[in-house]
Amino acid sequence: MGLGLAGYLVRRLLWAVPVLIAVSMLVFLALRFTPGDPVDTLLGNRYDEELAAQLRARYGYDQPIPVQYVKYVQNLLQGDLGVSTKHVDFSVAEVILPKIRVSAAMGIMAVVVGFGLGIPIGVFAARRRGSFLDPLTIGSWLLLDSIPVFVVVPWAMWLFALTLGWVNLSYGGVFHPNIILPVLLISLPGVAGVARIMRASIIQVMGEDYLRTARAKGLREWTVVTRHLMRNALLPMITVIGLALPGIFAGALFTELLFGIPGVGREYLEALLARDYDVVLALVLFGSALFVFANIAVDMAYGFIDPRVRVGAARETG
Amino acid sequence: MAMRVDSIETGALEQARPRRLQLLRQLARKKIAIVALVWIVIFYGAGFFAPLVAPHDPNRQELSVEARLQSPSGEHLLGTDRLGRDILSRVIYAARTTMLFTLIVTLSGSLFVGLGLGLLAGYRGGWVDAAIMRVGEVLAGIPGLLIILAISAAFRPRINDAAFWLKDNSFLGDDARPIVFFLVIVAATILFSWVGSARIVRSQVLAIREQEYVLAAEALGASTWRLLLRHVLPGVLPIFLVGLSGGMAGIAGTEMALSWLGLGVDPSTPSFGSLLFEARGVRTFQEFPHLLLGAGIPVVLFFFAWNLLGDALVDLAEPRTRGR
Numbered sequence: 017m018g019l020g021l022a023g024y025l026v027r028r029l030l031w032a033v034p035v036l037i038a039v040s041m042l043v044f045l046a047l048r049f050t051p052g053d054p055v056d057t058l059l060g061n062r063y064d065e066e067l068a069a070q071l072r073a074r075y076g077y078d079q080p081i082p083v084q085y086v087k088y089v090q091n092l093l094q095g096d097l098g099v100s101t102k103h104v105d106f107s108v109a110e111v112i113l114p115k116i117r118v119s120a121a122m123g124i125m126a127v128v129v130g131f132g133l134g135i136p137i138g139v140f141a142a143r144r145r146g147s148f149l150d151p152l153t154i155g156s157w158l159l160l161d162s163i164p165v166f167v168v169v170p171w172a173m174w175l176f177a178l179t180l181g182w183v184n185l186s187y188g189g190v191f192h193p194n195i196i197l198p199v200l201l202i203s204l205p206g207v208a209g210v211a212r213i214m215r216a217s218i219i220q221v222m223g224e225d226y227l228r229t230a231r232a233k234g235l236r237e238w239t240v241v242t243r244h245l246m247r248n249a250l251l252p253m254i255t256v257i258g259l260a261l262p263g264i265f266a267g268a269l270f271t272e273l274l275f276g277i278p279g280v281g282r283e284y285l286e287a288l289l290a291r292d293y294d295v296v297l298a299l300v301l302f303g304s305a306l307f308v309f310a311n312i313a314v315d316m317a318y319g320f321i322d323p324r325v326r327v328g329a330a331r332e333t334g
Numbered sequence: 335m336a337m338r339v340d341s342i343e344t345g346a347l348e349q350a351r352p353r354r355l356q357l358l359r360q361l362a363r364k365k366i367a368i369v370a371l372v373w374i375v376i377f378y379g380a381g382f383f384a385p386l387v388a389p390h391d392p393n394r395q396e397l398s399v400e401a402r403l404q405s406p407s408g409e410h411l412l413g414t415d416r417l418g419r420d421i422l423s424r425v426i427y428a429a430r431t432t433m434l435f436t437l438i439v440t441l442s443g444s445l446f447v448g449l450g451l452g453l454l455a456g457y458r459g460g461w462v463d464a465a466i467m468r469v470g471e472v473l474a475g476i477p478g479l480l481i482i483l484a485i486s487a488a489f490r491p492r493i494n495d496a497a498f499w500l501k502d503n504s505f506l507g508d509d510a511r512p513i514v515f516f517l518v519i520v521a522a523t524i525l526f527s528w529v530g531s532a533r534i535v536r537s538q539v540l541a542i543r544e545q546e547y548v549l550a551a552e553a554l555g556a557s558t559w560r561l562l563l564r565h566v567l568p569g570v571l572p573i574f575l576v577g578l579s580g581g582m583a584g585i586a587g588t589e590m591a592l593s594w595l596g597l598g599v600d601p602s603t604p605s606f607g608s609l610l611f612e613a614r615g616v617r618t619f620q621e622f623p624h625l626l627l628g629a630g631i632p633v634v635l636f637f638f639a640w641n642l643l644g645d646a647l648v649d650l651a652e653p654r655t656r657g658r
Contacts, residue, residue: 035472043481046488155366158645162637164587166594166610167630173616185616212645262477269479270594274614284480285595288487296484304476 021319028315032308039304040297044088047293048081054101054291075101088297098294102287108298112283116302119279121190122268125199127260130206135253137207138214145219154212161208165201165270172201173274187276198275202268206260213256217249224248254321258314262306360650367646370639377636380426381433390420392427392604403622412628415612421628427604428629432636435520435589436582443524444531444578451528452535453562453570457543467536470529478526482588485522486597493518512600519598523588527581534577538570545569580644583637590633606633 055071056063072078076087091098097108141153176197177185188194221227222245230244231237269281280299287295380387389411396402396418404414412421455466493514500510542548543566551565592598593607601608606629613625 031471035476038472039476039481043484046485049488151366154645155642158641159634159638162583162641163634164590164610164630164637166590166614167626167634170614170616170619170626171630174619178616178620270591285483288484300480300484303480307476 025316028312035308036301036304040301043297043300044085047291047296048084053077054293057290058101097298100292100295102290102292102295108294111295112280112298115278115280115283118190118277119268119281122195122199122202122279123261126203126206127257129199129203130260131210131257134207134210135214138211139218141211141215142218154215157208157211161205169201169271169274172197198271198277202271210256213252214249217252218245221245221249251321254317255314258310258317262303262310364646366642370642373635373639374643377429377632378433381429384426384430388423388426390423392419392423393602395419406624413624415625421624424604424609425629425632428606428609431599431603431605432586432589436586438520439523439527439585440578440582443527444581447524448528448531449535449574452532453539453566455532456536456539457562457566466532470532473526474529479588479591482522482526482592483597486519486592489518512603515600516603519589519592523585527585530581531574531577535570535574538573539566542566542569576647579640579647583640586636
């Protein structure tokens with residue numbers, strides 16, 4: 017531990033700042049430099065020059081673009097994300113926080129299902145390597161991974177809701193049983209990915225010398241599997257879990273649209289189409305920050321769990 | 335001098351050629367990979383020869399009640415959609431869109447930009463390497479689809495203006511709009527697609543440039559570009575192709591996702607995204623399942639084929655995880 021890890025953490029966190037500035041500038045400019053602004057969308061058919069000018073002055077859209085950007089960043093640093101123009105008189109935080117809560121709950125459930133199924137399937141495939149069961153398991157999960165959400169959702173809705181009558185399609189909140197179907201559909205492609213990586217990881221560890229040593233010194237098979245095999249084989253899962261969370265967050269867009277779930281994906285698309293500048297920017301920054309910090313968290317977790325990659329370890333021992 | 339450089343060149347090629355052939359020969363032994371490859375060839379072939387293969391004009395509408403939403407029949411093998419258009423023809427033209435999109439994005443993004451920047455970063459090192467890799471890190475660290483969506487949505491009105499201008503002032507005529515729409519999503523996808531291949535290529539270059547034959551060619555005074563193209567590139571290629579095949583499904587999926595949301599290709603261009611969007615309703619599926627199945631099954635098989643092929647190639651490239 018010590019200075020090495022802390023210094024590394026500080027460097028990585030500092031590096032996140034230019035990344036987020038670059039993203040915010042890119043999206044800010046893309047939104048501002050194109051014709052049509054939130055005021056046009058807001059007024060629609062009742063467009064009136066005088067009223068539009070008033071509204072633009074109120075939101076600050078009459079200022080030069082660099083001034084608008086600096087003002088945006090200033091407000092952002094004080095924790096003010098701006099106001100929504102689509103949801104009139106609501107602040108961005110009031111608009112996106114409930115959506116984030118819904119998406120986060122669904123994302124966590126999907127990750128739990130994905131890993132809960134993916135890890136055992138990967139282990140199973142690895143243990144049956146060489147028999148026909150291994151390619152069959154991996155192959156069938158590769159097939160599931162190949163089905164886009166917008167193909168499987170109408171079919172699954174038809175099968176489970178209309179034909180079998182097991183579920184109801186209306187959205188009744190995140191903790192309502194109706195959420196089961198969308199959560200399962202989001203997590204299935206993840207299961208395939210997790211199973212593949214788990215299988216490869218187990219096969220690699222099974223070839224290591226320390227496993228042969230453990231068996232040779234007469235440890236019980238259970239101890240070998242839990243202490244030596246699984247512990248090492250699960251290491252790559254840290255990366256997968258860390259990177260899957262933000263991915264599921266952004267990837268649930270189609271499921272949210274098809275099931276009518278009020279999550280961030282749907283809000284993002286609606287804000288884009290309504291040119292709701294501040295909501296779009298807030299969601300892009302939120303998504304990017306999740307990605308960046310998940311990456312850092314993964315690297316730090318490795319430092320804690322696997323001493324071989326501990327940053328600055330050489331300085332301590334040597 | 336020139337002769338000597340030439341002889342070293344053939345030496346390098348001789349070393350590279352068996353490696354490439356070996357990969358192909360091993361691939362041929364995997365039956366599943368061959369089946370996958372055959373489907374990919376059929377898919378791309380149908381797209382390439384769309385005007386010859388398609389039985390009907392994909393955009394010809396027939397609005398009479400009998401002509402609309404027909405179930406599959408001898409005349410329309412996959413039935414017709416809400417506007418009486420032949421679905422098989424639309425699927426074949428959608429395969430053309432997928433073919434053009436994946437080819438242009440991989441050729442320009444992964445091959446030209448990714449391979450080029452990867453070679454440059456790995457070979458030059460120093461600040462060139464640092465700059466390229468930092469930019470790549472920024473792009474890899476953010477959710478690509480969200481940004482591509484934002485770019486596509488934000489530029490849409492401006493694209494319309496540009497398309498009208500091109501229509502009046504260039505030889506493109508009525509094709510201007512679809513072409514400009516297509517190029518915008520291509521550009522937005524390329525922005526994110528080069529990073530993966532650049533990283534793979536760079537790490538390979540770092541290993542290869544230490545080989546004796548590269549040092550020898552360098553000592554003989556071969557130019558940087560000659561070195562990269564004739565000596566380093568052949569060694570990088572196999573791993574690069576493995577990475578490429580793994581990314582193809584994702585690139586094709588980006589276009590379909592954007593078109594599904596109405597932010598992709600021009601509505602007049604058939605795309606699997608818009609075909610599947612029209613088939614999205616659960617009641618629609620109950621009454622007219624051919625809408626979803628006709629477009630969905632080719633797409634699923636296409637993704638499945640790329641996944642299987644990518645999986646087989648990774649297995650060959652990393653023999654450690656291969657079944658014994």
